[in-house]
Amino acid sequence: MSQARxxxxxxxxxxxxxxxxxxxxxxxxxxxxxxxxxxxxSDLQNAKVFVTFLGKDEPEEIEEALExxxxxxxxxxxxxxxxxxxxxxxxxxFFFDKSIxxxxxxxxxxxxxxxxxxxxxxxxxxxxxxDHS
Numbered sequence: 001m002s003q004a005r006x007x008x009x010x011x012x013x014x015x016x017x018x019x020x021x022x023x024x025x026x027x028x029x030x031x032x033x034x035x036x037x038x039x040x041x042s043d044l045q046n047a048k049v050f051v052t053f054l055g056k057d058e059p060e061e062i063e064e065a066l067e068x069x070x071x072x073x074x075x076x077x078x079x080x081x082x083x084x085x086x087x088x089x090x091x092x093x094f095f096f097d098k099s100i101x102x103x104x105x106x107x108x109x110x111x112x113x114x115x116x117x118x119x120x121x122x123x124x125x126x127x128x129x130x131d132h133s
Contacts, residue, residue, distance in 0.1 A: 003042055010038040012084060013047055020079045027068050031055045036097040040090055047090040050097035062096050069094045 017035045025033060032054035039048045053065045069076075073092050080089045 006040045006042050006044060009044055009084075009086070009090070010040040010047065013040065013049070013080060013090070014038040016080050016083045017049065017076060020076060024075075024079065025069075025072065027072075029061075029068050030065050031061075033065065033069065036100065044086070044088075044090055047092050049092050049094050051094055052097050052100050057101070066094060066096055 014035050014037065017038070021030075021033045021035065030053060034052045034054065035049060036052050037050040039050075040046070051066070051069060053062060056062050056065050073094065077089050077092055080092075
């Protein structure tokens with residue numbers, strides 16, 4: 001199998017799972033679940049599905065939401081089988097996508113550093129004015 005086909009299948013799985021999460025997954029422990037990426041092996045047998053959960057920041061909440069998704073893997077795979085024209089749908093393994101959370105953490109650190117820098121600059125300007133008065 002070509003990697004291009006695996007990528008197309010991954011994209012389709014991502015789109016279909018996003019719809020299933022939106023329409024079918026009503027468990028309150030999930031919050032707003034998003035499929036951020038899907039990687040399919042070149043033999044199309046296995047898929048790694050990366051998910052995020054809006055409003056779930058604590059490790060315990062994330063793990064609980066992951067367990068819900070993992071428990072629904074069979075249901076999710078059967079939904080994919082209905083929507084996709086494939087002889088067999090890849091088995092699904094779910095992972096939490098840390099990249100979005102990590103990106104938010106980095107943005108917040110940058111904002112804090114810039115703010116502190118601006119404060120120091122303002123303090124220095126005030127100090128220089130005071131020295132010249």
